[in-house]
Amino acid sequence: MTRTIVWFRHHDLRLSDHVPLCSALSAGEVIPLFVLDPPWSSAGRARQRPHRTQFLLDSLGLLAEDLRERGSRLLVVAGPSIGVLPTLIEDWKADRIVAHRETDPNGRQQDQELESVLGPRLALFGGSTLLPPGTLRSAAQTPYAVFSAFARAWWASLTLGKVLPAPRRLPPVPRGLRSTALPALAALGLAQNPALLPGGERAARHRLRRFVASALSNYAEDRDRLDRTGTSRLSADLVTGTVSVREVWNTVERASSTSEGARSFLNELVWREFAYSTLWDRPDILTGPFRTAFSGFPWRDDEAGWQAWTEGTTGYPVVDAAARQLLGEGFVPNRARMIAASFLTKHLLIDYRRGEAHYLTLLADGDPANNNLGWQWSAGCGCDAQPYYRVFNPVLQGERHDPEGSYVRRWVPELRRLPARHIHRPWEAPAATLRDAGVRLGKDYPQPIVAHRFVRERFVSLANSHLAAARAR
Numbered sequence: 001m002t003r004t005i006v007w008f009r010h011h012d013l014r015l016s017d018h019v020p021l022c023s024a025l026s027a028g029e030v031i032p033l034f035v036l037d038p039p040w041s042s043a044g045r046a047r048q049r050p051h052r053t054q055f056l057l058d059s060l061g062l063l064a065e066d067l068r069e070r071g072s073r074l075l076v077v078a079g080p081s082i083g084v085l086p087t088l089i090e091d092w093k094a095d096r097i098v099a100h101r102e103t104d105p106n107g108r109q110q111d112q113e114l115e116s117v118l119g120p121r122l123a124l125f126g127g128s129t130l131l132p133p134g135t136l137r138s139a140a141q142t143p144y145a146v147f148s149a150f151a152r153a154w155w156a157s158l159t160l161g162k163v164l165p166a167p168r169r170l171p172p173v174p175r176g177l178r179s180t181a182l183p184a185l186a187a188l189g190l191a192q193n194p195a196l197l198p199g200g201e202r203a204a205r206h207r208l209r210r211f212v213a214s215a216l217s218n219y220a221e222d223r224d225r226l227d228r229t230g231t232s233r234l235s236a237d238l239v240t241g242t243v244s245v246r247e248v249w250n251t252v253e254r255a256s257s258t259s260e261g262a263r264s265f266l267n268e269l270v271w272r273e274f275a276y277s278t279l280w281d282r283p284d285i286l287t288g289p290f291r292t293a294f295s296g297f298p299w300r301d302d303e304a305g306w307q308a309w310t311e312g313t314t315g316y317p318v319v320d321a322a323a324r325q326l327l328g329e330g331f332v333p334n335r336a337r338m339i340a341a342s343f344l345t346k347h348l349l350i351d352y353r354r355g356e357a358h359y360l361t362l363l364a365d366g367d368p369a370n371n372n373l374g375w376q377w378s379a380g381c382g383c384d385a386q387p388y389y390r391v392f393n394p395v396l397q398g399e400r401h402d403p404e405g406s407y408v409r410r411w412v413p414e415l416r417r418l419p420a421r422h423i424h425r426p427w428e429a430p431a432a433t434l435r436d437a438g439v440r441l442g443k444d445y446p447q448p449i450v451a452h453r454f455v456r457e458r459f460v461s462l463a464n465s466h467l468a469a470a471r472a473r
Contacts, residue, residue: 001028003174005089007081007099008034008074011128012241013059014201015066015166019125020098022164029171031092032067034060036183037079046188051330051364052239053190055199059242060182062200072170075179082110086117092177096120100127100241103276104368105283129273130160130245133280143281145290147384150274151267163247195329196364197236204237208248212255219261223268224335226318226398226407231333232265235365238272245269275369278383285372285382287353293470294381298462299351308449309344310358312412315448317424318398319343321411328411330364334374335401341378342392346459347450352379380463388463391456398424414444 004024012018024030039045046053064074077084089097101124102111114122126132136144136153144150185192197203211232215222222230237243249269256262279285289295308314312323322336332340337359344355356375360366376382380390402408405423409416415423417437422429426439427447434441441447 002096003029003031003092003094005031005033005085005092005094005097007085007097008032008063009099009102010040010056010241011102011239012100012244013056013063013199014204014242014244015063015070016201017127017163017244017247018166019127019164020100020123021167023123023125024098025167025170029174030072031094031173031177032072032074032170033088034063034074034076035079035081035084036076036180037081042188044189046190048361049366050190051193051196051362052236052366053188054185054193054196055236055330055364056240057182057185058196058199059201059240062202064182066166066201067170070167070170071172073173073179075173075177076182077178078180082113082117085114085122089118089121092174096123098123098125100125103128103133103280105279105286127244127246128241129276130249130269131157131273131277133273133277136277143277144274145383147271147274150277151270154270154273160246160249163244163250193330197233197331199236199240199242201242204234204242205247207233207237208243208251212251216252216256216265217259217261220264221261223264224401226321226333226336226402227404233331235367235370236331239365239367245272271373272370274384275367275373278373279369282383285376286368289379289381290376290383291381293467294379295470297351297381297466298349300349302348302350305348305449306350306354308446309340309348309350309355313446314343314450315427315446316343316394316398317405317408317412317415317426318402319394321408324411326359326362330362332359332363335397336407337374338378339392339394339397341375343394345379346391347394347452347455349455349459349462352376352381388467389460391459393452393456395424395452412445415439 004027006021006024015021040053040056067074077088085097097118102108111124131154136150136157138144138149144153211234215230219230222228234243234248238245249266252262252265282290310323312320314320318336319340322332322340326332341352341355344350345352352375356371360368360371373382380388398408404420408423415426418426418429418439419433422433426434426445427441439445
């Protein structure tokens with residue numbers, strides 16, 4: 001009988017559709033393991049990703065419960081993995097270790113080091129994406145740099161298997177194997193944030209069912225509305241793997257394979273595939289722009305502007321609402337992310353990498369591939385980017401996607417009594433309207449820190465000059 005360590009990682013915390021687990025179960029004894037690598041066990045590092053840490057620990061605790069219900073248990077050992085796993089396979093007299101493969105640059109390096117040490121005793125499986133990153137190539141055998149071309153190739157290549165059911169029972173874990181307790185948030189210097197979504201596989205599947213039943217049909221229209229619950233809220237689940245992307249795809253396709261809402265949502269999953277594939281082929285984009293012409297762009301050091309943007313005191317209500325939602329619940333709708341990113345990079349001329357790092361720190365669904373692609377798109381320097389000369393007007397964006405001001409009223413409560421016609425441009429409201437709403441501009445709520453028309457012209461002029469000089473080099 002084969003004894004297999006099933007190495008659960010930070011992106012596959014589930015029992016259903018878990019290929020390594022099914023492989024181990026078919027061979028004999030199963031030892032479920034989670035390695036607390038330093039990024040997840042150090043108080044200092046945990047504070048750098050507070051919302052992701054809470055969601056991860058929540059999901060791990062529930063995974064441990066699910067394993068106990070099936071007759072097994074989750075063993076937890078402090079990392080780093082590269083030092084722990086070769087020792088455990090010997091100490092626990094295991095025949096092999098199975099796990100899902102990593103896709104980000106650091107994880108890939110870790111996998112390569114482990115493969116060099118463990119050899120055939122380590123078996124890695126795909127599963128974070130529907131197609132292995134780096135699979136699709138253009139006719140010239142080069143990676144795709146435009147989403148539309150990638151999507152056409154992706155749809156033509158799509159072949160999905162069935163979702164693997166969670167095992168009903170698991171063999172008991174052999175006695176005498178060492179394990180430690182999962183750290184409490186307080187031990188990591190973090191306070192529980194009740195505003196975060198609950199983690200775990202059951203909560204993820206509940207969100208998926210609710211989305212399909214109540215929001216999928218209108219997704220194409222509502223996904224950009226900040227005043228409606230029109231999105232799936234599955235992003236943290238996909239990052240943590242409490243539900244597999246294959247199960248999400250199959251569930252949506254089964255429910256409504258031809259509707260506009262379903263097609264629009266599935267296309268977002270293809271965009272996610274594009275992000276992972278791009279990072280796989282170009283790991284350097286985590287430190288610099290995809291479009292090399294943007295290298296050396298003259299971003300400004302504006303600490304006052306940065307502080308206003310991060311705290312939600314820019315004087316532009318929808319931008320401030322996004323900043324405060326990020327701080328409050330570790331989530332921002334995609335439309336608000338784009339508005340906030342455009343404002344930071346094009347209104348304030350602050351390096352997109354600062355915003356990217358800030359979001360990755362605070363998002364419960366922080367994902368290097370998706371986060372980077374989104375920020376570079378907004379800044380105009382990424383693959384398939386929004387044209388650099390397109391600068392979002394935060395007032396018009398707010399009025400279009402939050403027409404009654406519900407989103408702003410929730411997150412910028414000092415403006416909640418302003419009528420809808422003024423809530424996205426309070427500086428234009430008559431003095432009597434401001435007085436009736438209890439708003440004193442400059443005291444209760446700031447005046448805009450920049451003027452849209454001026455900063456738009458400034459950014460476009462600067463970008464034109466920089467790119468012209470880059471072409472001339």
